[in-house]
Amino acid sequence: MRHLTPEKHPAFVLIILTLFAVVGPVSIDIFTPSLPAITAFFGTTSAIAQWSVGLFMLGFSLSMLIVGPLADRLGRKKTLVMGYSLYLAATAVTLLTDSIYLFIAARFAQAIFGCFGTAVARMMARDYYRDQMEVKMLAYIGGCLTIAPMAAPIAGGYLQEYAGWEYSFYVMAAMAVIAMLALTLLPEKKQEKTSETAPANSVMAGYKAVLTDARYLRFTIAAGSAFAGAFVFVAGGSFVLIGQLGISPATYGYLFAVAIASYLLSASMGPKLTANMSRSQSTLVAGSLLIIGAMVSLGSGLLTDGQSITGYVAGIAIYELGLGLFMPLCQARATEHMKENMGTAAGLIFFIEMLLATLISALIGFLPEAGTLSLSAITLVAVAISGFCLMNTRDVSEATPQVA
Numbered sequence: 439m440r441h442l443t444p445e446k447h448p449a450f451v452l453i454i455l456t457l458f459a460v461v462g463p464v465s466i467d468i469f470t471p472s473l474p475a476i477t478a479f480f481g482t483t484s485a486i487a488q489w490s491v492g493l494f495m496l497g498f499s500l501s502m503l504i505v506g507p508l509a510d511r512l513g514r515k516k517t518l519v520m521g522y523s524l525y526l527a528a529t530a531v532t533l534l535t536d537s538i539y540l541f542i543a544a545r546f547a548q549a550i551f552g553c554f555g556t557a558v559a560r561m562m563a564r565d566y567y568r569d570q571m572e573v574k575m576l577a578y579i580g581g582c583l584t585i586a587p588m589a590a591p592i593a594g595g596y597l598q599e600y601a602g603w604e605y606s607f608y609v610m611a612a613m614a615v616i617a618m619l620a621l622t623l624l625p626e627k628k629q630e631k632t633s634e635t636a637p638a639n640s641v642m643a644g645y646k647a648v649l650t651d652a653r654y655l656r657f658t659i660a661a662g663s664a665f666a667g668a669f670v671f672v673a674g675g676s677f678v679l680i681g682q683l684g685i686s687p688a689t690y691g692y693l694f695a696v697a698i699a700s701y702l703l704s705a706s707m708g709p710k711l712t713a714n715m716s717r718s719q720s721t722l723v724a725g726s727l728l729i730i731g732a733m734v735s736l737g738s739g740l741l742t743d744g745q746s747i748t749g750y751v752a753g754i755a756i757y758e759l760g761l762g763l764f765m766p767l768c769q770a771r772a773t774e775h776m777k778e779n780m781g782t783a784a785g786l787i788f789f790i791e792m793l794l795a796t797l798i799s800a801l802i803g804f805l806p807e808a809g810t811l812s813l814s815a816i817t818l819v820a821v822a823i824s825g826f827c828l829m830n831t832r833d834v835s836e837a838t839p840q841v842a
Contacts, residue, residue, distance in 0.1 A: 441625040444566035451566065452578055454620045455559040458518065459579050460586040461525070461613050462501070462553030466494055466672075467590035468610070470694065471687035472603035473676040479603065480538040484677040485804065487538065490545040491673045492796035497549025499792035504550075505557045514562050515626045521554030522614045522621075528552075529611045533604055548610070555617065556583075565627040588695040588702075595691025644779040648786055653831070654772045658787050660827040661768035662794030664728055667820030668761050669795040670813050671697060671754050674802040682809055683747055693751050700755040704762025712763065717774075718832060721767050725825060727760025732821045736814035744809020757817065764824075771831075798823075 444451050469476070470491065477487040509517045528547035535541050563575040597605045648654060671694075679685050679693065712720035731753045738749020773783050798820055805812040 442623050444625070448567075448571070448575070451624065452575060454617075454624060455563055455575070456579055456582045457613070457617050457620060458555030458562075459559035459583055460556075461522075461610070461617055462498060462549070462556045463583060463586045464590045464613065465548055465552050465610050466491075466498070467587050467694070468594035468597075469603065469606040470591055470672060470676050471595040471680065471690050472598040472606055474681040475598060475603045475687075476541075477677070477681075480536070480541065482538040484674070484681070485800075485802070486542075488673045488677070488802060489800070490542045492669075492800060493542060493546045494549040495669070495792045496796045497546045498553045499789040501550045501553040502557055502788055505554045506561075508554075509558050509561055513626055514558050514565065515621055515624070518554060518558055518621055519618065521551040521558075522618050523551075525552040526611055526614050529607055529614070532607050552610075552614065562624070562627075588698045591694035591698075592688070592691040595686070595688040598687035644782040645786070648779050648783045651776070651783075653775060654783060656827045656831060657768045657772035658790050659794065660824040661765050661772070661787070662791035663798065663820045663824040663827065664761055664764050664768075665791050666795040666798035667728070667732065667817040667824070668697070668701075668754070668758060670798070670802060670816045670820070673800075674813055677802075678810060678813055679747060682807055683745065685747065693747075696751060697754050697758050700758035701762045704759040705766065706762075708763040708766070712767075717767060717771055720763065721771070721828065724760045724763035724767060725821075725828070728757055728764060728821050728824070729760075731755070731757025731760060732814065732818045735810065736818055739809060739811040739814045742809075744811035746810060750810035750814065753814070754817075 442450055473484075473487055473491070476490070477484055480487070505517065505521075512520070525548055528544045528551065531544035532541050532548070535544065559579055560576060563579060564572055567575055593609070594606050597603075597609070675694065676687075676690055679690050680687060685693075708720075708724075712723065715723070733753070734756055735750045735753025738746040738753065742749065769787055772787060776783060798816065801816050801819075802812060805815065
């Protein structure tokens with residue numbers, strides 16, 4: 439079959455790579471408005487059903503750890519064919535099973551294999567292009583990855599309201615099938631072979647060095663805890679706002695998009711806003727927004743016995759503004775002092791953040807049904823953990839003065 443020429447058809451290549459990249463992120467958010475309906479369908483509890491969100495995020499992080507070596511060994515296209523094939527099998531299980539536990543396991547498999555494309559799309563862009571064109575393609579893919587989390591819950595809300603929760607999974611399956619068909623249009627660029635492979639003991643030594651680095655762990659756990667404070671809304675928001683407070687799934691989708699938009703606005707504008715501050719000062723500003731957002735959500739809940747949707751979402755929006763600044767700052771400060779094992783450290787940051795988000799957000803199931811108060815309380819606990827981790831931390835330049 440004749441393939442597209444990346445140099446001659448960059449627009450078509452961009453569309454295909456973007457499709458690869460968004461299958462995983464869309465699979466996270468499109469079904470969240472359907473969580474109460476899924477809980478009722480399987481006859482389970484919200485505490486159990488929300489693991490389908492938490493474990494998806496954990497699977498996403500595991501996917502990022504394993505896809506790189508697979509893509510280098512098997513090739514980009516074979517890795518994606520394998521990933522999307524297994525993703526489709528997992529999607530079929532979610533639609534055919536009547537066991538919530540098998541459903542959750544299938545969601546975990548969806549995450550691991552469906553999210554291959556998020557990393558491989560960037561790899562293929564680097565394979566096909568160089569210099570400014572490479573930067574442009576990566577920027578476009580990144581831009582689409584910011585739009586997908588906002589659009590997916592809105593679409594999922596309408597699908598739930600007018601069709602049913604199964605249709606979100608039909609959309610996921612359709613995206614994977616289209617991605618596999620589109621993959622046939624792209625050429626496979628042969629990877630350069632190298633005889634040098636890191637011995638297993640050196641890999642393990644790298645992990646040990648990173649995981650015993652106190653500064654790295656403090657900033658990584660701080661970032662993960664702060665992210666967990668926002669992830670509580672992802673995992674439990676639909677149960678509270680739809681199930682307890684009675685808003686429609688479509689309305690919930692829009693409220694979810696507001697929170698995502700706040701994060702994206704902060705993440706994009708943050709570097710300009712904090713350009714004249716030190717990293718420690720910028721972290722303090724970001725942390726202050728996290729605290730204010732958590733307190734607004736909790737305060738509105740206390741004043742209305744957990745019934746204030748507007749107050750809660752306003753607090754979450756403020757929280758997300760802080761998170762968009764806080765996350766990249768913590769990620770940068772976690773590794774700024776390192777001279778070795780940077781790749782290992784970068785990969786582990788995302789994994790640890792997702793693990794903490796999964797564990798902390800699981801607390802929702804153990805709290806009483808108290809409207810937004812339950813969600814706000816966990817968010818405040820997450821902020822407290824994050825702040826504790828950052829106590830007495832300084833910029834590297836302050837901690838280790840340079841010798842003239």
